[in-house]
Amino acid sequence: MVIVSLTMSAVLVFFIVPLTILVFIYLSNILLLIYQRNSEVKADPLSDVWDSARKTIASFWDIYARIWHGYELHGVENLPEGPGILVYYHGAIPIDYLYFLSRLFLWKKRLCLSVADHFVFRLPGLKLLLEVMGIMPGTREECLIALKNGHLVSVSPGGVREALFSDESYQLMWGNRKGFARVALDAKVPIIPMYTQNVREGYRMFKERRFFRQLYESTRLPFTPPYGGLPVKFRTYIGEPIPYDPNITADELVEKACKDNFLFSFQTKTAIQALINKHQTIPGSIWKALLERFGKRHK
Secondary structure: OOOHHHHHHHHHHHHHHHHHHHHHHHHHHHHHHHHHHHHOOOOOOEEEEEEEEHHHHHHHHHHHHHHHHEEEEEOOOHOOOOOOOEEOOOOOOOHHHHHHHHHHHHHOOOEEEOOOOOOHHHHOOHHHHHHOOEEEEEOOHHHHHHHHHOOEEEOOOOHHHHHHHOOOOOOOOOOOOOOHHHHHHHHHHOEEEEEOOHHHEEEEEEOOOOOHHHHHHOOOOOOOOOOOOOOOOEEEEEEEEEEOOOOHHHHHHHHHHHHHHHHHHHHHHHHHHHHHHOOOOOOOOOOHHHHHHHHOOOO
């Protein structure tokens, strides 16, 4: 009975923390609805009118990040003052990205618009939160408008596939996705690579099974549940920008679109892989990540 009890407790812990995060996300949406009703706010969700509510939500997630993961953010100085495209590695749960958004807003009072998978917008009861936090489906036109308005726009080319089927080897799973590079070229903005250390040690997916892979490819829905939630150390690193080349004329851009698109994408992938190689133990180790959280301080 003792062994059974301990086993059941361990199983519950490994699944309760990810579920708790989902509960906190819905609570964030409820707080925004209360704010909207009490203040009778009808303004655009991206307007400054919502900044006080955004600050409250960001403060909550930042406190959670500090307490649970000892979260650190490095390289904010690499973000351009104007528009740019942030490209990042997608963990099993993008909780690290939520931490980044929160701290960026608290430090710089800056909103980064985020491209999310279509299934996110099918989740019931999150419409207001998605709008206020600048989460969007991310069509080419939407991204170009956001960049034209001076926003940072973030995207994870690996998306849900990378979340589900990458592992502690931190393999990038981008396939042929290079649309972000084309948008960056069209908008004439830099691409900034970003990576969070130990994100796979915090939350993991079960080892890939052919059935779940086929199920995802046919439905584009994430049926595989994440597990984990251990308080490992999270550090997000923002790399140096990959600049747009202003010497490329419009005619040259058309003629060399395919080549430039590939090169820009390749440069970005190489930059993120360099961040992983520099800051991540591969294969990832939960025990080492826990020691980093509670052991020696990072220099």
